[in-house]
Amino acid sequence: MSRTEAITSAANPLLKSVRRAIVRGELTADGFAVAETFHLLEEALRSDCEVKIVLAAASVEAAVEKHVRRLAGIKVATAPDALFQSVAGTETSQGVIALVRPPAWTLQQLFRGRSLVVVLDGLQDPGNAGTIARAAEAFGATGMMFLKGTVSPFNAKTLRASAGSLFRLPFVHGIDAALARAALQQNGVEVYAGVPGDRDRAVPLEKADWTRKCGLIIGNEARGVSREMRSAALDVSIPTVGVESLNAAVAAGILLYEARRQRAREG
Amino acid sequence: MSRTEAITSAANPLLKSVRRAIVRGELTADGFAVAETFHLLEEALRSDCEVKIVLAAASVEAAVEKHVRRLAGIKVATAPDALFQSVAGTETSQGVIALVRPPAWTLQQLFRGRSLVVVLDGLQDPGNAGTIARAAEAFGATGMMFLKGTVSPFNAKTLRASAGSLFRLPFVHGIDAALARAALQQNGVEVYAGVPGDRDRAVPLEKADWTRKCGLIIGNEARGVSREMRSAALDVSIPTVGVESLNAAVAAGILLYEARRQRAREG
Numbered sequence: 226m227s228r229t230e231a232i233t234s235a236a237n238p239l240l241k242s243v244r245r246a247i248v249r250g251e252l253t254a255d256g257f258a259v260a261e262t263f264h265l266l267e268e269a270l271r272s273d274c275e276v277k278i279v280l281a282a283a284s285v286e287a288a289v290e291k292h293v294r295r296l297a298g299i300k301v302a303t304a305p306d307a308l309f310q311s312v313a314g315t316e317t318s319q320g321v322i323a324l325v326r327p328p329a330w331t332l333q334q335l336f337r338g339r340s341l342v343v344v345l346d347g348l349q350d351p352g353n354a355g356t357i358a359r360a361a362e363a364f365g366a367t368g369m370m371f372l373k374g375t376v377s378p379f380n381a382k383t384l385r386a387s388a389g390s391l392f393r394l395p396f397v398h399g400i401d402a403a404l405a406r407a408a409l410q411q412n413g414v415e416v417y418a419g420v421p422g423d424r425d426r427a428v429p430l431e432k433a434d435w436t437r438k439c440g441l442i443i444g445n446e447a448r449g450v451s452r453e454m455r456s457a458a459l460d461v462s463i464p465t466v467g468v469e470s471l472n473a474a475v476a477a478g479i480l481l482y483e484a485r486r487q488r489a490r491e492g
Numbered sequence: 493m494s495r496t497e498a499i500t501s502a503a504n505p506l507l508k509s510v511r512r513a514i515v516r517g518e519l520t521a522d523g524f525a526v527a528e529t530f531h532l533l534e535e536a537l538r539s540d541c542e543v544k545i546v547l548a549a550a551s552v553e554a555a556v557e558k559h560v561r562r563l564a565g566i567k568v569a570t571a572p573d574a575l576f577q578s579v580a581g582t583e584t585s586q587g588v589i590a591l592v593r594p595p596a597w598t599l600q601q602l603f604r605g606r607s608l609v610v611v612l613d614g615l616q617d618p619g620n621a622g623t624i625a626r627a628a629e630a631f632g633a634t635g636m637m638f639l640k641g642t643v644s645p646f647n648a649k650t651l652r653a654s655a656g657s658l659f660r661l662p663f664v665h666g667i668d669a670a671l672a673r674a675a676l677q678q679n680g681v682e683v684y685a686g687v688p689g690d691r692d693r694a695v696p697l698e699k700a701d702w703t704r705k706c707g708l709i710i711g712n713e714a715r716g717v718s719r720e721m722r723s724a725a726l727d728v729s730i731p732t733v734g735v736e737s738l739n740a741a742v743a744a745g746i747l748l749y750e751a752r753r754q755r756a757r758e759g
Binding site for chain 1: 619623626627629630631632653655656657660689698730731732733734735736737738739741742743745746749752753756
Protein backbone atom coordinates (compact mmCIF):
# COMPACT_ATOMS: atom_id res chain seq x y z
CA MET A 226 0.00 0.00 0.00
CA SER A 227 1.17 3.51 -0.68
CA ARG A 228 1.14 6.07 2.08
CA THR A 229 -1.01 9.12 1.48
CA GLU A 230 -0.77 12.48 3.15
CA ALA A 231 -3.12 15.44 2.74
CA ILE A 232 -1.77 18.90 1.98
CA THR A 233 -3.96 21.80 2.99
CA SER A 234 -1.75 24.89 2.91
CA ALA A 235 -0.09 26.81 0.08
CA ALA A 236 2.87 27.19 2.41
CA ASN A 237 3.51 23.44 2.40
CA PRO A 238 7.23 22.90 1.66
CA LEU A 239 6.57 20.26 -1.01
CA LEU A 240 4.16 22.54 -2.89
CA LYS A 241 6.57 25.44 -2.69
CA SER A 242 9.42 23.30 -3.94
CA VAL A 243 7.42 22.02 -6.92
CA ARG A 244 6.12 25.48 -7.78
CA ARG A 245 9.64 26.90 -7.77
CA ALA A 246 10.95 24.10 -10.01
CA ILE A 247 8.13 24.63 -12.54
CA VAL A 248 8.58 28.40 -12.67
CA ARG A 249 12.35 28.10 -13.08
CA GLY A 250 12.08 25.22 -15.52
CA GLU A 251 14.60 23.25 -13.50
CA LEU A 252 15.00 20.45 -10.96
CA THR A 253 13.74 20.88 -7.42
CA ALA A 254 16.35 22.02 -4.90
CA ASP A 255 16.82 18.39 -3.85
CA GLY A 256 17.37 17.18 -7.39
CA PHE A 257 14.06 15.80 -8.59
CA ALA A 258 12.43 16.42 -11.95
CA VAL A 259 8.79 17.49 -12.22
CA ALA A 260 6.90 14.92 -14.29
CA GLU A 261 3.33 15.93 -15.15
CA THR A 262 0.57 13.60 -16.44
CA PHE A 263 -0.26 9.98 -15.82
CA HIS A 264 1.62 8.97 -18.94
CA LEU A 265 4.88 10.44 -17.71
CA LEU A 266 4.41 8.81 -14.30
CA GLU A 267 3.97 5.47 -16.08
CA GLU A 268 7.07 6.13 -18.16
CA ALA A 269 9.12 6.93 -15.06
CA LEU A 270 8.03 3.65 -13.47
CA ARG A 271 8.72 1.54 -16.55
CA SER A 272 12.12 3.24 -16.88
CA ASP A 273 13.03 2.23 -13.32
CA CYS A 274 13.49 5.81 -12.17
CA GLU A 275 13.11 6.57 -8.47
CA VAL A 276 9.77 8.30 -7.81
CA LYS A 277 10.10 10.28 -4.60
CA ILE A 278 6.47 11.24 -4.25
CA VAL A 279 3.37 11.72 -6.36
CA LEU A 280 1.38 14.90 -5.84
CA ALA A 281 -2.26 14.51 -6.80
CA ALA A 282 -5.24 16.79 -7.09
CA ALA A 283 -7.94 15.54 -4.73
CA SER A 284 -10.36 14.82 -7.57
CA VAL A 285 -8.00 12.31 -9.22
CA GLU A 286 -6.69 10.71 -6.02
CA ALA A 287 -8.38 7.38 -6.74
CA ALA A 288 -6.86 7.17 -10.22
CA VAL A 289 -3.42 8.00 -8.87
CA GLU A 290 -3.72 5.38 -6.18
CA LYS A 291 -4.56 2.87 -8.88
CA HIS A 292 -1.45 3.80 -10.88
CA VAL A 293 0.94 3.60 -7.96
CA ARG A 294 -0.68 0.58 -6.31
CA ARG A 295 1.73 -1.80 -7.98
CA LEU A 296 4.71 -0.21 -6.28
CA ALA A 297 4.63 -0.43 -2.53
CA GLY A 298 6.27 2.45 -0.84
CA ILE A 299 5.60 5.32 -3.24
CA LYS A 300 4.28 8.20 -1.22
CA VAL A 301 1.25 10.12 -2.44
CA ALA A 302 0.33 13.62 -1.29
CA THR A 303 -3.04 15.05 -2.19
CA ALA A 304 -4.05 18.68 -2.35
CA PRO A 305 -7.42 20.31 -3.01
CA ASP A 306 -7.86 20.92 -6.75
CA ALA A 307 -7.53 24.71 -6.50
CA LEU A 308 -4.31 24.42 -4.53
CA PHE A 309 -2.95 21.86 -6.97
CA GLN A 310 -3.77 24.10 -9.94
CA SER A 311 -1.95 27.00 -8.33
CA VAL A 312 1.20 24.88 -8.44
CA ALA A 313 0.83 23.10 -11.77
CA GLY A 314 0.10 26.30 -13.64
CA THR A 315 -1.29 24.34 -16.55
CA GLU A 316 -4.74 23.08 -17.30
CA THR A 317 -3.28 19.93 -18.81
CA SER A 318 -1.34 18.36 -15.94
CA GLN A 319 -4.22 15.90 -15.44
CA GLY A 320 -3.96 16.60 -11.74
CA VAL A 321 -0.83 14.54 -11.22
CA ILE A 322 2.79 15.51 -10.68
CA ALA A 323 5.50 12.98 -9.90
CA LEU A 324 8.88 13.95 -8.52
CA VAL A 325 11.32 11.72 -10.38
CA ARG A 326 15.03 11.23 -9.84
CA PRO A 327 16.54 11.62 -13.32
CA PRO A 328 19.27 9.15 -14.22
CA ALA A 329 22.76 10.70 -14.05
CA TRP A 330 25.06 10.13 -17.02
CA THR A 331 28.67 10.84 -17.74
CA LEU A 332 29.68 12.46 -21.02
CA GLN A 333 31.38 9.24 -22.07
CA GLN A 334 28.16 7.27 -21.72
CA LEU A 335 26.71 9.16 -24.69
CA PHE A 336 29.22 7.43 -26.92
CA ARG A 337 28.92 3.71 -27.44
CA GLY A 338 29.21 1.43 -30.42
CA ARG A 339 28.39 3.32 -33.57
CA SER A 340 27.56 6.55 -31.77
CA LEU A 341 24.79 8.88 -32.89
CA VAL A 342 24.82 11.90 -30.59
CA VAL A 343 22.32 14.77 -30.83
CA VAL A 344 23.66 18.17 -29.72
CA LEU A 345 21.18 20.93 -28.87
CA ASP A 346 22.92 24.26 -29.32
CA GLY A 347 20.81 27.14 -28.01
CA LEU A 348 17.42 25.60 -28.72
CA GLN A 349 14.86 27.51 -26.62
CA ASP A 350 11.49 25.85 -26.90
CA PRO A 351 10.98 23.07 -24.31
CA GLY A 352 8.42 21.37 -26.54
CA ASN A 353 10.96 21.18 -29.36
CA ALA A 354 13.71 19.90 -27.04
CA GLY A 355 11.56 17.13 -25.61
CA THR A 356 10.18 16.18 -29.01
CA ILE A 357 13.74 15.85 -30.32
CA ALA A 358 14.68 13.59 -27.39
CA ARG A 359 11.70 11.38 -28.24
CA ALA A 360 12.78 11.15 -31.89
CA ALA A 361 16.40 10.58 -30.85
CA GLU A 362 15.48 7.52 -28.82
CA ALA A 363 13.09 6.32 -31.56
CA PHE A 364 15.84 6.35 -34.19
CA GLY A 365 18.58 4.81 -32.11
CA ALA A 366 20.60 7.82 -30.98
CA THR A 367 23.12 6.88 -28.30
CA GLY A 368 23.03 10.18 -26.41
CA MET A 369 22.20 13.84 -26.30
CA MET A 370 23.95 17.04 -25.20
CA PHE A 371 22.13 20.16 -24.01
CA LEU A 372 24.76 22.88 -24.43
CA LYS A 373 24.89 25.97 -22.22
CA GLY A 374 22.22 28.43 -23.31
CA THR A 375 19.81 25.65 -24.30
CA VAL A 376 16.48 25.05 -22.55
CA SER A 377 16.83 22.66 -19.61
CA PRO A 378 16.13 18.95 -20.05
CA PHE A 379 14.44 19.24 -16.64
CA ASN A 380 11.96 21.90 -17.67
CA ALA A 381 8.60 20.21 -16.99
CA LYS A 382 7.53 20.93 -20.59
CA THR A 383 10.72 19.43 -22.02
CA LEU A 384 10.29 16.30 -19.97
CA ARG A 385 6.68 16.00 -20.94
CA ALA A 386 7.31 16.45 -24.66
CA SER A 387 9.99 13.75 -24.43
CA ALA A 388 7.20 11.32 -23.46
CA GLY A 389 9.62 9.51 -21.18
CA SER A 390 12.64 9.31 -23.50
CA LEU A 391 14.66 11.54 -21.16
CA PHE A 392 14.24 8.88 -18.48
CA ARG A 393 16.17 6.45 -20.70
CA LEU A 394 18.35 8.20 -23.27
CA PRO A 395 21.78 9.18 -21.88
CA PHE A 396 22.26 12.97 -21.87
CA VAL A 397 24.38 15.70 -20.34
CA HIS A 398 23.40 19.33 -19.95
CA GLY A 399 24.89 22.75 -19.33
CA ILE A 400 28.21 21.92 -20.94
CA ASP A 401 29.98 24.53 -23.03
CA ALA A 402 30.74 24.34 -26.72
CA ALA A 403 34.48 23.79 -26.28
CA LEU A 404 33.94 20.72 -24.13
CA ALA A 405 31.30 19.36 -26.49
CA ARG A 406 33.63 19.78 -29.46
CA ALA A 407 36.47 18.08 -27.64
CA ALA A 408 34.29 15.13 -26.68
CA LEU A 409 32.98 14.71 -30.22
CA GLN A 410 36.48 14.89 -31.64
CA GLN A 411 38.03 12.51 -29.12
CA ASN A 412 35.38 9.96 -29.90
CA GLY A 413 36.09 10.09 -33.62
CA VAL A 414 32.67 11.38 -34.49
CA GLU A 415 31.74 13.02 -37.81
CA VAL A 416 29.74 16.14 -36.89
CA TYR A 417 26.84 17.47 -38.95
CA ALA A 418 25.09 20.80 -38.39
CA GLY A 419 21.47 21.08 -39.48
CA VAL A 420 20.94 24.23 -41.59
CA PRO A 421 17.96 25.53 -43.60
CA GLY A 422 17.40 24.01 -47.03
CA ASP A 423 18.41 27.04 -49.07
CA ARG A 424 21.97 27.30 -47.81
CA ASP A 425 24.78 27.16 -50.33
CA ARG A 426 27.32 24.44 -49.89
CA ALA A 427 25.20 22.48 -47.45
CA VAL A 428 25.15 18.74 -48.13
CA PRO A 429 21.65 17.33 -48.73
CA LEU A 430 20.95 14.88 -45.92
CA GLU A 431 20.87 11.85 -48.21
CA LYS A 432 24.37 12.57 -49.44
CA ALA A 433 25.79 12.70 -45.92
CA ASP A 434 27.18 9.44 -44.55
CA TRP A 435 25.23 8.59 -41.41
CA THR A 436 26.57 5.03 -41.16
CA ARG A 437 29.75 6.10 -39.39
CA LYS A 438 29.88 7.52 -35.84
CA CYS A 439 27.92 10.78 -36.04
CA GLY A 440 26.98 13.89 -34.15
CA LEU A 441 24.02 16.04 -35.21
CA ILE A 442 23.81 19.65 -34.06
CA ILE A 443 20.39 21.33 -33.89
CA GLY A 444 20.56 25.07 -33.29
CA ASN A 445 18.42 27.89 -31.97
CA GLU A 446 14.95 28.23 -33.56
CA ALA A 447 15.72 31.70 -34.94
CA ARG A 448 19.50 31.92 -35.23
CA GLY A 449 20.39 28.33 -36.04
CA VAL A 450 23.63 26.63 -35.00
CA SER A 451 26.24 28.85 -33.33
CA ARG A 452 29.35 29.83 -35.23
CA GLU A 453 31.53 28.01 -32.73
CA MET A 454 29.79 24.68 -33.19
CA ARG A 455 29.31 25.12 -36.91
CA SER A 456 33.01 25.69 -37.54
CA ALA A 457 33.68 22.11 -36.45
CA ALA A 458 30.86 20.59 -38.48
CA LEU A 459 29.67 19.87 -41.98
CA ASP A 460 26.46 21.72 -42.92
CA VAL A 461 23.64 19.35 -43.78
CA SER A 462 20.27 20.47 -45.13
CA ILE A 463 16.85 19.07 -45.95
CA PRO A 464 15.72 20.16 -49.42
CA THR A 465 12.44 22.07 -49.18
CA VAL A 466 10.31 24.42 -51.27
CA GLY A 467 8.36 27.55 -50.33
CA VAL A 468 9.38 27.86 -46.69
CA GLU A 469 12.39 29.52 -45.09
CA SER A 470 12.96 26.58 -42.82
CA LEU A 471 11.26 23.70 -41.05
CA ASN A 472 10.34 23.57 -37.37
CA ALA A 473 13.50 22.56 -35.47
CA ALA A 474 11.99 19.37 -34.04
CA VAL A 475 10.63 18.28 -37.42
CA ALA A 476 14.02 18.92 -39.03
CA ALA A 477 15.79 16.94 -36.29
CA GLY A 478 13.29 14.11 -36.68
CA ILE A 479 13.86 13.89 -40.43
CA LEU A 480 17.66 13.98 -40.09
CA LEU A 481 17.54 11.23 -37.45
CA TYR A 482 15.14 9.20 -39.58
CA GLU A 483 17.59 9.43 -42.48
CA ALA A 484 20.41 8.27 -40.18
CA ARG A 485 18.39 5.26 -39.07
CA ARG A 486 17.38 4.51 -42.66
CA GLN A 487 20.99 4.40 -43.83
CA ARG A 488 22.08 2.34 -40.84
CA ALA A 489 19.23 -0.16 -41.22
CA ARG A 490 20.02 -0.60 -44.89
CA GLU A 491 23.66 -1.27 -44.15
CA GLY A 492 22.62 -3.67 -41.39
CA MET B 493 2.12 56.53 -45.07
CA SER B 494 0.18 54.33 -42.76
CA ARG B 495 -2.55 55.77 -40.59
CA THR B 496 -2.14 55.30 -36.87
CA GLU B 497 -4.79 55.49 -34.20
CA ALA B 498 -4.36 55.25 -30.45
CA ILE B 499 -6.47 52.87 -28.38
CA THR B 500 -6.87 53.75 -24.73
CA SER B 501 -9.75 51.65 -23.44
CA ALA B 502 -10.17 47.93 -22.84
CA ALA B 503 -13.71 48.38 -24.16
CA ASN B 504 -12.41 49.34 -27.61
CA PRO B 505 -14.31 47.19 -30.16
CA LEU B 506 -11.13 46.15 -32.01
CA LEU B 507 -9.47 44.95 -28.80
CA LYS B 508 -12.58 43.07 -27.77
CA SER B 509 -12.85 41.43 -31.17
CA VAL B 510 -9.21 40.29 -31.12
CA ARG B 511 -9.42 39.04 -27.57
CA ARG B 512 -12.51 36.98 -28.38
CA ALA B 513 -10.86 35.45 -31.45
CA ILE B 514 -7.76 34.47 -29.47
CA VAL B 515 -9.72 32.92 -26.61
CA ARG B 516 -11.95 30.98 -28.99
CA GLY B 517 -9.07 30.00 -31.25
CA GLU B 518 -11.01 31.17 -34.27
CA LEU B 519 -11.43 34.00 -36.78
CA THR B 520 -12.76 37.37 -35.64
CA ALA B 521 -16.48 37.90 -36.15
CA ASP B 522 -15.73 39.75 -39.40
CA GLY B 523 -13.56 36.95 -40.75
CA PHE B 524 -9.97 37.92 -40.03
CA ALA B 525 -7.24 35.69 -38.65
CA VAL B 526 -5.09 36.78 -35.70
CA ALA B 527 -1.44 36.76 -36.78
CA GLU B 528 1.03 37.35 -33.94
CA THR B 529 4.71 38.30 -34.31
CA PHE B 530 6.62 40.38 -36.85
CA HIS B 531 7.54 37.28 -38.78
CA LEU B 532 3.93 36.33 -39.40
CA LEU B 533 3.11 39.90 -40.43
CA GLU B 534 5.95 39.71 -42.96
CA GLU B 535 4.67 36.36 -44.19
CA ALA B 536 1.15 37.74 -44.65
CA LEU B 537 2.52 40.61 -46.70
CA ARG B 538 4.74 38.44 -48.88
CA SER B 539 1.82 36.06 -49.40
CA ASP B 540 -0.34 38.93 -50.70
CA CYS B 541 -2.95 38.49 -47.99
CA GLU B 542 -5.12 41.47 -47.10
CA VAL B 543 -4.00 42.96 -43.79
CA LYS B 544 -6.93 44.85 -42.29
CA ILE B 545 -5.08 46.47 -39.44
CA VAL B 546 -1.99 45.98 -37.31
CA LEU B 547 -2.38 46.28 -33.56
CA ALA B 548 0.85 47.27 -31.84
CA ALA B 549 2.01 47.63 -28.26
CA ALA B 550 3.11 51.23 -27.74
CA SER B 551 6.71 50.22 -27.01
CA VAL B 552 7.16 48.59 -30.44
CA GLU B 553 5.23 51.16 -32.47
CA ALA B 554 8.32 52.41 -34.28
CA ALA B 555 9.33 48.89 -35.33
CA VAL B 556 5.83 48.17 -36.58
CA GLU B 557 5.75 51.41 -38.56
CA LYS B 558 9.00 50.33 -40.19
CA HIS B 559 7.55 46.96 -41.16
CA VAL B 560 4.37 48.34 -42.66
CA ARG B 561 5.97 51.39 -44.24
CA ARG B 562 6.32 49.68 -47.57
CA LEU B 563 2.58 49.23 -47.94
CA ALA B 564 0.64 52.46 -48.05
CA GLY B 565 -2.77 52.22 -46.54
CA ILE B 566 -2.29 49.62 -43.81
CA LYS B 567 -3.85 50.96 -40.66
CA VAL B 568 -1.98 50.72 -37.39
CA ALA B 569 -3.61 50.94 -33.96
CA THR B 570 -1.45 51.26 -30.88
CA ALA B 571 -2.34 50.40 -27.31
CA PRO B 572 -0.42 50.85 -24.06
CA ASP B 573 1.70 47.75 -23.38
CA ALA B 574 -0.40 46.56 -20.44
CA LEU B 575 -3.59 46.83 -22.47
CA PHE B 576 -1.97 45.01 -25.39
CA GLN B 577 -0.78 42.21 -23.12
CA SER B 578 -4.27 41.76 -21.72
CA VAL B 579 -5.40 40.94 -25.26
CA ALA B 580 -2.48 38.92 -26.56
CA GLY B 581 -2.39 36.66 -23.54
CA THR B 582 1.11 35.53 -24.43
CA GLU B 583 4.51 36.86 -23.52
CA THR B 584 5.78 35.98 -26.96
CA SER B 585 3.57 38.01 -29.28
CA GLN B 586 6.40 40.55 -29.70
CA GLY B 587 3.80 43.27 -29.21
CA VAL B 588 2.32 42.95 -32.67
CA ILE B 589 -0.91 41.42 -33.92
CA ALA B 590 -2.05 41.68 -37.54
CA LEU B 591 -5.59 40.94 -38.63
CA VAL B 592 -5.19 39.03 -41.87
CA ARG B 593 -7.83 37.95 -44.38
CA PRO B 594 -7.08 34.25 -44.94
CA PRO B 595 -7.32 33.05 -48.55
CA ALA B 596 -10.52 31.10 -49.23
CA TRP B 597 -10.17 27.78 -51.04
CA THR B 598 -12.58 25.29 -52.51
CA LEU B 599 -12.17 21.60 -51.80
CA GLN B 600 -11.25 21.00 -55.43
CA GLN B 601 -8.33 23.42 -55.24
CA LEU B 602 -6.54 21.00 -52.89
CA PHE B 603 -6.19 18.57 -55.77
CA ARG B 604 -3.99 19.50 -58.66
CA GLY B 605 -1.45 17.64 -60.75
CA ARG B 606 0.02 14.79 -58.75
CA SER B 607 -1.93 15.60 -55.60
CA LEU B 608 -0.48 15.19 -52.13
CA VAL B 609 -3.18 16.09 -49.62
CA VAL B 610 -2.66 16.09 -45.86
CA VAL B 611 -5.76 15.29 -43.80
CA LEU B 612 -5.82 16.23 -40.11
CA ASP B 613 -8.29 13.95 -38.34
CA GLY B 614 -8.93 15.06 -34.77
CA LEU B 615 -5.48 16.54 -34.12
CA GLN B 616 -5.79 18.83 -31.08
CA ASP B 617 -2.56 20.69 -30.54
CA PRO B 618 -2.39 23.96 -32.49
CA GLY B 619 1.40 23.86 -32.50
CA ASN B 620 1.35 20.42 -34.12
CA ALA B 621 -1.25 21.49 -36.69
CA GLY B 622 0.68 24.58 -37.74
CA THR B 623 3.98 22.71 -37.80
CA ILE B 624 2.44 20.10 -40.10
CA ALA B 625 1.18 22.83 -42.46
CA ARG B 626 4.71 24.22 -42.60
CA ALA B 627 6.15 20.79 -43.44
CA ALA B 628 3.35 20.16 -45.95
CA GLU B 629 4.25 23.27 -47.93
CA ALA B 630 7.96 22.49 -47.60
CA PHE B 631 7.56 19.05 -49.16
CA GLY B 632 5.22 20.01 -51.97
CA ALA B 633 1.81 19.04 -50.60
CA THR B 634 -1.00 20.40 -52.76
CA GLY B 635 -3.50 20.93 -49.98
CA MET B 636 -4.69 20.20 -46.49
CA MET B 637 -7.98 19.25 -44.82
CA PHE B 638 -8.85 20.04 -41.21
CA LEU B 639 -11.67 17.61 -40.47
CA LYS B 640 -14.44 18.36 -37.97
CA GLY B 641 -13.12 17.90 -34.44
CA THR B 642 -9.63 19.09 -35.39
CA VAL B 643 -8.06 22.24 -33.97
CA SER B 644 -8.86 25.29 -36.09
CA PRO B 645 -6.42 26.46 -38.76
CA PHE B 646 -7.31 29.96 -37.53
CA ASN B 647 -6.25 29.38 -33.94
CA ALA B 648 -3.55 32.03 -33.41
CA LYS B 649 -1.12 29.32 -32.28
CA THR B 650 -1.81 27.16 -35.33
CA LEU B 651 -1.24 30.08 -37.65
CA ARG B 652 1.92 31.04 -35.86
CA ALA B 653 3.39 27.53 -35.90
CA SER B 654 2.65 27.38 -39.63
CA ALA B 655 5.16 30.24 -40.05
CA GLY B 656 3.04 31.61 -42.90
CA SER B 657 2.37 28.37 -44.78
CA LEU B 658 -1.36 28.65 -44.05
CA PHE B 659 -1.36 31.94 -45.99
CA ARG B 660 -0.32 30.01 -49.10
CA LEU B 661 -1.17 26.31 -48.93
CA PRO B 662 -4.75 25.57 -50.04
CA PHE B 663 -6.83 24.12 -47.19
CA VAL B 664 -10.40 23.52 -46.12
CA HIS B 665 -11.62 23.11 -42.56
CA GLY B 666 -14.57 21.80 -40.57
CA ILE B 667 -15.57 19.21 -43.17
CA ASP B 668 -16.81 15.83 -42.05
CA ALA B 669 -15.15 12.50 -42.67
CA ALA B 670 -17.70 11.33 -45.24
CA LEU B 671 -17.13 14.38 -47.44
CA ALA B 672 -13.37 14.07 -47.09
CA ARG B 673 -13.48 10.41 -48.10
CA ALA B 674 -15.68 11.17 -51.08
CA ALA B 675 -13.36 13.93 -52.27
CA LEU B 676 -10.28 11.74 -51.92
CA GLN B 677 -11.96 8.90 -53.78
CA GLN B 678 -13.35 11.06 -56.58
CA ASN B 679 -9.90 12.46 -57.19
CA GLY B 680 -8.35 9.01 -57.52
CA VAL B 681 -6.11 9.43 -54.53
CA GLU B 682 -4.37 6.58 -52.70
CA VAL B 683 -4.95 7.24 -48.99
CA TYR B 684 -2.42 6.42 -46.28
CA ALA B 685 -3.08 6.60 -42.54
CA GLY B 686 -0.11 7.28 -40.26
CA VAL B 687 0.00 4.75 -37.40
CA PRO B 688 2.59 4.02 -34.66
CA GLY B 689 5.60 1.93 -35.63
CA ASP B 690 4.63 -1.19 -33.72
CA ARG B 691 1.34 -1.86 -35.53
CA ASP B 692 0.89 -5.18 -37.24
CA ARG B 693 0.18 -5.08 -40.93
CA ALA B 694 1.20 -1.46 -41.32
CA VAL B 695 3.33 -0.80 -44.38
CA PRO B 696 6.73 0.78 -43.59
CA LEU B 697 6.75 4.24 -45.18
CA GLU B 698 9.50 3.38 -47.65
CA LYS B 699 7.44 0.51 -49.06
CA ALA B 700 4.44 2.72 -49.71
CA ASP B 701 4.22 4.29 -53.17
CA TRP B 702 4.18 8.06 -52.72
CA THR B 703 4.74 8.81 -56.40
CA ARG B 704 1.08 8.45 -57.29
CA LYS B 705 -1.67 10.86 -56.16
CA CYS B 706 -1.73 10.53 -52.37
CA GLY B 707 -3.56 11.50 -49.27
CA LEU B 708 -1.94 11.28 -45.82
CA ILE B 709 -4.11 11.14 -42.70
CA ILE B 710 -2.64 12.30 -39.39
CA GLY B 711 -4.81 11.50 -36.39
CA ASN B 712 -5.39 12.65 -32.85
CA GLU B 713 -2.28 12.82 -30.63
CA ALA B 714 -3.63 10.19 -28.21
CA ARG B 715 -6.16 8.14 -30.17
CA GLY B 716 -4.65 8.25 -33.65
CA VAL B 717 -6.67 8.17 -36.87
CA SER B 718 -10.43 7.62 -36.50
CA ARG B 719 -11.93 4.31 -37.49
CA GLU B 720 -14.00 5.96 -40.18
CA MET B 721 -11.02 7.48 -41.95
CA ARG B 722 -8.79 4.48 -41.36
CA SER B 723 -11.25 2.08 -42.98
CA ALA B 724 -10.66 3.83 -46.29
CA ALA B 725 -6.88 3.96 -45.97
CA LEU B 726 -3.76 1.84 -45.94
CA ASP B 727 -1.88 1.93 -42.61
CA VAL B 728 1.64 3.29 -42.97
CA SER B 729 4.19 3.37 -40.15
CA ILE B 730 7.65 4.72 -39.38
CA PRO B 731 9.88 2.01 -37.89
CA THR B 732 11.12 3.10 -34.46
CA VAL B 733 12.68 1.60 -31.34
CA GLY B 734 12.04 2.24 -27.65
CA VAL B 735 9.14 4.68 -27.92
CA GLU B 736 5.42 4.06 -28.22
CA SER B 737 5.10 6.64 -30.95
CA LEU B 738 6.57 9.82 -32.35
CA ASN B 739 5.20 13.32 -31.89
CA ALA B 740 2.43 13.76 -34.49
CA ALA B 741 4.11 16.68 -36.25
CA VAL B 742 7.46 14.88 -36.43
CA ALA B 743 5.75 11.78 -37.83
CA ALA B 744 3.90 13.88 -40.43
CA GLY B 745 7.14 15.64 -41.36
CA ILE B 746 8.96 12.34 -41.90
CA LEU B 747 6.14 10.86 -43.99
CA LEU B 748 5.99 13.99 -46.15
CA TYR B 749 9.76 13.99 -46.48
CA GLU B 750 9.62 10.39 -47.73
CA ALA B 751 6.92 11.37 -50.24
CA ARG B 752 9.07 14.20 -51.58
CA ARG B 753 12.14 11.96 -51.66
CA GLN B 754 10.37 9.36 -53.81
CA ARG B 755 8.89 12.02 -56.08
CA ALA B 756 12.21 13.83 -56.55
CA ARG B 757 13.93 10.57 -57.40
CA GLU B 758 11.33 9.72 -60.00
CA GLY B 759 11.61 13.27 -61.39
